[in-house]
Amino acid sequence: EISLQHGAHRLGRRNDADMARWRAYGLGQFIHWGLYSIPGGEWNGKIYNGAAEWIRTWKEVSPQAYDSLIYRFNPIKFNPDSWAAVAGRMGVKYVTITTKHHDGFCLWPSKYTNFTVAHSPYKKDIIGPLVKAYNKQGIDVILYFSIMDWHNPDWRYDIKTRDDSIAFNRFKQFTRNQLLELLTRYPTAKGLWFDGTWDNSWVKQAAFADSLETEMRKLRPGLIIGSRFRADEYGKRHFDSNGNLMGDYEQGWERKIPEKIEDVHGNDWDCVMTIPENQWGYAKTWSGHIKTADELLEMLAKCVSLDGNFVLNFGPKPDGTLRTEEQTLAKAIGDWMTVNKEAIYNGEYAGFAKQDWGYFIKNTGTNKTYMVIFNVPVSGLLRVTTPLHTVINKAYDLGNLTQTYTPEEIGTSTYFIHLHQQTPKKPFVIVLETGETGKSHGTGYEKAK
Numbered sequence: 001e002i003s004l005q006h007g008a009h010r011l012g013r014r015n016d017a018d019m020a021r022w023r024a025y026g027l028g029q030f031i032h033w034g035l036y037s038i039p040g041g042e043w044n045g046k047i048y049n050g051a052a053e054w055i056r057t058w059k060e061v062s063p064q065a066y067d068s069l070i071y072r073f074n075p076i077k078f079n080p081d082s083w084a085a086v087a088g089r090m091g092v093k094y095v096t097i098t099t100k101h102h103d104g105f106c107l108w109p110s111k112y113t114n115f116t117v118a119h120s121p122y123k124k125d126i127i128g129p130l131v132k133a134y135n136k137q138g139i140d141v142i143l144y145f146s147i148m149d150w151h152n153p154d155w156r157y158d159i160k161t162r163d164d165s166i167a168f169n170r171f172k173q174f175t176r177n178q179l180l181e182l183l184t185r186y187p188t189a190k191g192l193w194f195d196g197t198w199d200n201s202w203v204k205q206a207a208f209a210d211s212l213e214t215e216m217r218k219l220r221p222g223l224i225i226g227s228r229f230r231a232d233e234y235g236k237r238h239f240d241s242n243g244n245l246m247g248d249y250e251q252g253w254e255r256k257i258p259e260k261i262e263d264v265h266g267n268d269w270d271c272v273m274t275i276p277e278n279q280w281g282y283a284k285t286w287s288g289h290i291k292t293a294d295e296l297l298e299m300l301a302k303c304v305s306l307d308g309n310f311v312l313n314f315g316p317k318p319d320g321t322l323r324t325e326e327q328t329l330a331k332a333i334g335d336w337m338t339v340n341k342e343a344i345y346n347g348e349y350a351g352f353a354k355q356d357w358g359y360f361i362k363n364t365g366t367n368k369t370y371m372v373i374f375n376v377p378v379s380g381l382l383r384v385t386t387p388l389h390t391v392i393n394k395a396y397d398l399g400n401l402t403q404t405y406t407p408e409e410i411g412t413s414t415y416f417i418h419l420h421q422q423t424p425k426k427p428f429v430i431v432l433e434t435g436e437t438g439k440s441h442g443t444g445y446e447k448a449k
């Protein structure tokens, strides 16, 4: 262990109510919306083959031509209540919305720059009505904020000269002002999702970022900030120079999912995922593999089974409507969640040995462990190996409670659950009600001694 001033300030998970609420979410929605939604990955009739929200960096695009998109931002069909209704129907518990992406355009009328909705034809605040609409649906809001800001002339990728340092100090004050402004304007926001923090300029600001994080937490007790916000004084990000996670949860799982429980090091974490391979902002042409509802449901179950939240991204169109493919997926996921949501909400790592047929999810605070089944073996036999001293008292189908199962003990703590119907068309859930040996009253299926 080396002594660190600006590394992790807490070891292990947060144990307060605000973080417990975040930990219980399971399923979230990401929304990427801004000027980049207008070109939608195309410029002068050419298709940009990068992520649509990065089109400003394309050699075909002049930055000032891109910045002039502000004069075309006028989402006349924007209706936050309809977005929130889609999210509610999908079963999300929280939404992460871009307040400012890397291009620097602010979806709220910030008083620290003119590059905001206030100076667009739309004129009105977007973030406020979104927060209100989602909160009305019982959905919490996390504000996405990019530190990197391509529009601000004081932004630097690195600090090489005294002039860089003078400019970047102005940029740091601008950033602090905007963050305090966001927290003040939107007091119900539960957290901040930081991005654009990998360049040397920001990585060198360990002391400034650390004190800003402390200041934000003081302004908003319970505020949730992930590991992507700041680096320690040796430039280490996410995990400090002693290997301890900075921030309240690990924010490294962007378009990827941990394979096994050891990969998450006992931390809280979220996985943020795109429907196409790599498009966050609206892209007119989706190329490559578009994930299906069943693929996304398996990612959701896998994340929750490994103690994480799964946050699926939507890229609304410039007119403020959601593209059909996203609406269709939201409904398919929602239809599944309507039946199976108790397996996802308040879900945590169950400690059962991983099996090929799918995922175990333990319900926090109860004796229920859910088997979320995607791959029924041709044998129709689902293997279950319980943690030490755990017995199965009951087993039944979450979608049809009269459908019960009597696990066949085939070895120490190992059972087979015999499926009656072989070819389910959708992922389904079997509920295990468990007890502890020595405490169970002989109702477990363990063989009498």
Ligand SMILES: C[C@@H]1N[C@@H](C(=O)NCc2ccccc2)[C@H](O)[C@@H]1O
Residues within 6 Å of the ligand: 032, 051, 053, 054, 195, 198, 254, 272, 280
């Ligand atoms: C959530 C996504 N993050 C932005 C991005 O630039 N990701 C690229 C990236 C991903 C991981 C480490 C560094 C950089 C994308 O534009 C999305 O906003």
